[in-house]
Amino acid sequence: MVLATGFKGFLLHNKSVFKMGLAALVIAATADLVAGLFLGGMEEYIVMIPGMMVLVYSAIGMRGNIFGATGSRLGTSMHMGTFEMSFKKGSVLRSNMESSIALTFVISLAMGLMGWAVVGAMDMGSTDIWNFIFISMFGGLLAGLVLLVFNVTIAREGHKRDWDVDNITAPLIAAAGDIVTMPMLFLSAMFIKGQENSDGGAGTSVIVLTLVMIAFTAFIMFAVLRRRTVGRVNEAKRILVQSTPVLLMCLLLDIFAGLVIENEKGSLVSLTVLLILMPAFLNEGNALSGMLTSRLSSMLHLGTLKAGRFPGREADENFAITYILAAATFAFIGVIASFATVLVYPDIGLGMGFWMVMLIVLLAGMITTTILNFLSYYVAMAAVKFDLDPDDHSIPITSSSMDLVSALVLIGVILAVAPI
Numbered sequence: 001m002v003l004a005t006g007f008k009g010f011l012l013h014n015k016s017v018f019k020m021g022l023a024a025l026v027i028a029a030t031a032d033l034v035a036g037l038f039l040g041g042m043e044e045y046i047v048m049i050p051g052m053m054v055l056v057y058s059a060i061g062m063r064g065n066i067f068g069a070t071g072s073r074l075g076t077s078m079h080m081g082t083f084e085m086s087f088k089k090g091s092v093l094r095s096n097m098e099s100s101i102a103l104t105f106v107i108s109l110a111m112g113l114m115g116w117a118v119v120g121a122m123d124m125g126s127t128d129i130w131n132f133i134f135i136s137m138f139g140g141l142l143a144g145l146v147l148l149v150f151n152v153t154i155a156r157e158g159h160k161r162d163w164d165v166d167n168i169t170a171p172l173i174a175a176a177g178d179i180v181t182m183p184m185l186f187l188s189a190m191f192i193k194g195q196e197n198s199d200g201g202a203g204t205s206v207i208v209l210t211l212v213m214i215a216f217t218a219f220i221m222f223a224v225l226r227r228r229t230v231g232r233v234n235e236a237k238r239i240l241v242q243s244t245p246v247l248l249m250c251l252l253l254d255i256f257a258g259l260v261i262e263n264e265k266g267s268l269v270s271l272t273v274l275l276i277l278m279p280a281f282l283n284e285g286n287a288l289s290g291m292l293t294s295r296l297s298s299m300l301h302l303g304t305l306k307a308g309r310f311p312g313r314e315a316d317e318n319f320a321i322t323y324i325l326a327a328a329t330f331a332f333i334g335v336i337a338s339f340a341t342v343l344v345y346p347d348i349g350l351g352m353g354f355w356m357v358m359l360i361v362l363l364a365g366m367i368t369t370t371i372l373n374f375l376s377y378y379v380a381m382a383a384v385k386f387d388l389d390p391d392d393h394s395i396p397i398t399s400s401s402m403d404l405v406s407a408l409v410l411i412g413v414i415l416a417v418a419p420i
Contacts, residue, residue, distance in 0.1 A: 014321055020163065021291060021321075025329040028175030028287055032280035033336055035178040037344060038186075049189055050127050051119030054258035055135060056185055057282070058111055061254035061403045063140070063177035064286055065247060065396040066103050067147045070096045071173050072294045072394075073239075074155045079298050085156055093155065095235035100148055102224050102240050105217040107247050108140030109133065111255075118255055124262060131192050134206050137213045139185035146180045147173065175287070178279050243396070250400030257282075257404040260411055272345050273357060274414065277337035281361065284329055285406035289372040289398040292322050296380045297394055311377050319373040323366075330365030334358045356417070364413040368406050375401055 011018065077083035077092045087094050112133030119127065151173060157163070192206055224236050261278065295318055299305035305314050338357050379401075380394045 010317070010320070014317070017321055018324070021325055022328060024172050025284070025287060025325055026332060028172060028283060029280050029329050029333050030336065031175040031179045032283045033276065033333070033340055035182050036276035036279045036337065037340060038179075038182055049131075049135075050124050051115060051132070051258075051262065052189065053262040054119055054124075054255055055111070055115050055132065056182060057258035057261055057403065057407075058115060058251060058254035059108075059136060059140060059143075059185055060178050060181050060279070060282075061257065061286070061400055062107050062111060062247070062251060063143055063147060063181050064173060064283075064290070065250055065254075065399050066100055066107065066144075066243075067151050067173045067177065068286075068290045068399060069243065069396055070100050070151055071154065072290070072297055074151075075158075075294055076298050078155075078159060079302060083155070083159060085159055090235070092235070093152070095239065097148060097152070098224060098236040099239035099243070100151070101144065102220050102236070103243055103247060104140055104144035105137070105213070105220055106244060107251060108137045108144075109214060109217055110248055111140070111251055112136035114251060115255055115258075118259065122259065130207050130210055133214075134192060134210045135185055135188040137210065137217075138191075139181065139188040141213065142184040142187070143177065143181040147176055150176050173290075175283060178283050182279070246396050250396045253400040253404045257400075257407040260404070260407040273337055273341040273352070276341055277333055277357075277361065278410070280333045280337065281330075281364070281410055282403055282406045284326070284333060284365065285368045285372055285402040286399045288322055288326055288369065289376050289402045291325075292318055292373065292376045293380060293394040293398050296376060300380060311374075315377050319377075322373055323369055326365055326369040327362070330361050331358070333365075334361035337361075360410075360413055360417055363417070364406075364410045367413070368402070368409050371405050371409075372398065372402050375405075 073096055074083060074092065083092050085093065087097075112135070113129075115136065116127060116129050116132035119132075154172060192203070221240075224234075224240055227234055227237065296305060296315070299314065311319065334357050338354050376394070376398050379397050383394055
């Protein structure tokens with residue numbers, strides 16, 4: 001009876017978290033399944049361009065890292081009363097917009113270079129370096145502009161309606177990143193295929209456009225870093241300087257997550273249901289870690305969570321919330337992915353039993369959730385210990401780590417439970 005009362009009290013106390021968080025996660029999972037269906041229909045480009053899966057999943061991860069951290073900073077500013085819906089120079093909103101644009105260009109360039117180098121070093125096939133950079137930067141630019149508008153919209157509505165945006169920004173931004181980034185990358189790949197020379201190299205227009213984007217990257221970096229301010233901190237510069245190193249490190253984690261998937265792409269392509277649910281599964285780990293990290297970051301800023309060697313009661317309560325949200329949304333992903341596969345690809349079917357799909361998704365999901373709970377807590381604690389802003393560092397680190405962890409766990413469970 002006490003246990004029942006305690007659990008009921010726990011649910012009532014966190015009613016808004018479950019209501020808003022679960023709604024955001026379901027919307028995000030549904031959007032990711034649309035992205036997965038799109039991915040299932042782009043098999044030609046997945047096979048045609050060596051390393052395409054590496055680029056797709058590292059780009060998706062970076063969009064979530066950049067704009068998820070932006071959302072977390074805006075959420076914290078709302079909690080602290082410093083946010084205002086203003087685009088004037090030096091405002092919280094404008095500084096975050098400027099830094100997000102700059103980081104999109106810088107990290108997209110690095111992604112193209114690092115992705116091309118890693119794919120070549122792993123002997124996964126030969127792709128022209130200009131093509132790889134173009135896909136990363138052009139696709140990243142188009143997706144980044146859409147996500148910037150989306151982020152500002154969430155901030156505006158959240159501020160106006162007095163929402164706790166920590167519970168909705170991470171899953172919605174991550175899902176929007178998936179559903180926007182993937183088509184933009186494949187659109188860039190289609191453009192390349194239409195411009196290639198007969199010898200298979202990059203076309204002149206691709207090289208010119210890539211050089212223009214690199215030049216603009218240098219210009220925007222110079223503009224943000226050289227801006228002079230009087231009597232206040234250049235917030236855009238601070239975000240850019242502090243975020244770039246950690247995002248570059250996170251980029252490596254996302255590239256390795258893409259490599260894990262690239263190595264199994266033959267099996268995933270043969271079992272369409274796994275290819276379709278992959279974006280939703282990875283995004284779920286990303287979104288849950290982002291939600292938890294956002295809440296922990298805000299609690300640290302407000303002083304309601306004390307840094308400690310072991311998680312205390314406040315952290316344990318947030319862990320329990322994450323488990324409940326994870327169980328509900330991973331089950332949703334398994335059911336909807338199965339029905340979508342049968343509906344869209346009736347001739348192919350699931351390739352395995354429905355309950356096998358559910359076992360894979362739920363088992364991998366609960367393992368992933370356990371890892372993300374402790375990872376999110378200790379990353380936030382490390383940020384505080386080293387006097388760093390957890391909003392700038394926690395979400396990118398946990399999200400990128402969870403991209404790699406989620407990929408490894410899901411592939412591992414698939415191979416263990418239903419070898420393919």
